[in-house]
Amino acid sequence: MKKHIVVLTGAGISAESGIKTFRDADGLWEGHDVMEVASPEGFARNPELVLNFYNERRKQLKDVEPNQAHKDLAALENDYNVTIITQNVDDLHERAGSTAVVHLHGELRKIRSVGNENDIKDFTEDLSIGDLCAEGHQLRPHIVWFGEAVPMIEEAIEVCQKADILVIIGTSMQVYPAAGLMDYAPEATPIYYIDPKPAYMNNNRVHLIEKSATQGTKTLLELLKA
Template identity: 55%
Template structure:
């Protein structure tokens, strides 16, 4: 069975109603990134950061996967599919995808502030201020903030090297280290880039651009690959 590896970004979630991470004005839901998505922000104002992610979690629970997510699930009928996502929502899982690697963490989980291996599923949408891990530390969102290491990166790079087909969807390929995964694709492997804005990437052989949003482009691509 051939292996498809997918790198997904905010564009695919946007079509389900989740605002993209960074708007053109540099704000995320009217907040400066530096105020809600860095370790320093957490140290400075944990209540603001916790409330921000609680609201994002509530928002994510209210939306559903779109045709793009479902097209990737369809591919599992013929291929071994691994999705590497920059998104922190669980729309890929909700759609039914079997193997999802979250590079930037998961909104539906919390973790200890003193032991990053202590990770917990969140019931509902809220991490309450009084909640603690088993070591007595407050719980923080299980999100990789700016300035933090990306622990799943090595695994993602290893999986990418195994790809027989590589698909990029809904990402500008401007956020590193995730954007660097395209350079881990083995020479000769076909790459499909699904994005209405066709992100600029280093020219190489075997790249096909599909200048459509995920709902249209992935549906078309899945139909083609399933023949």
């Protein structure tokens, strides 16, 4: 029976494909305060700004490609059962070939009704004010904004509880509830943490790989073969 590898990924893995992150330096995301474009309050104040912001992010996705780290994780499926739990809203894991991806914070290429959070549809074009669901409600990006519940967190916890190996890549481990997921892994489960500037962890079962995502996954594959 194949071992189960669970991989927690954050903005650091997508950054190497050219997707900007708002946590790098000034707290701005593409020139906007994140609360303007990533909160229910921001959407209520200026829905057109928010819709246009995510339209631009959706367009940007068409110009980027999965990097070697995404591809290496997909290749792990040849020898392991692999589940990826990502904080990223892009689809680079799927495009690299990963078949089991849990998106904690939603997906750029999906939209949902403001009147029914379970009315979710695939979407790749521009979304505008006046674009309505079948029940007449405005459509919005399928993104978990600050202050909103994380609907996939229970599934993510269950996955982590069954991990034989846990890998953390490109995340500050500062954003909750995602940052608490590693605590659900069984006590005997080894943890590999790939990040050029890893957060401090007082945990002797965490193996630090202080490298970028693409270099770190290469090291990880070598360690797993050893």
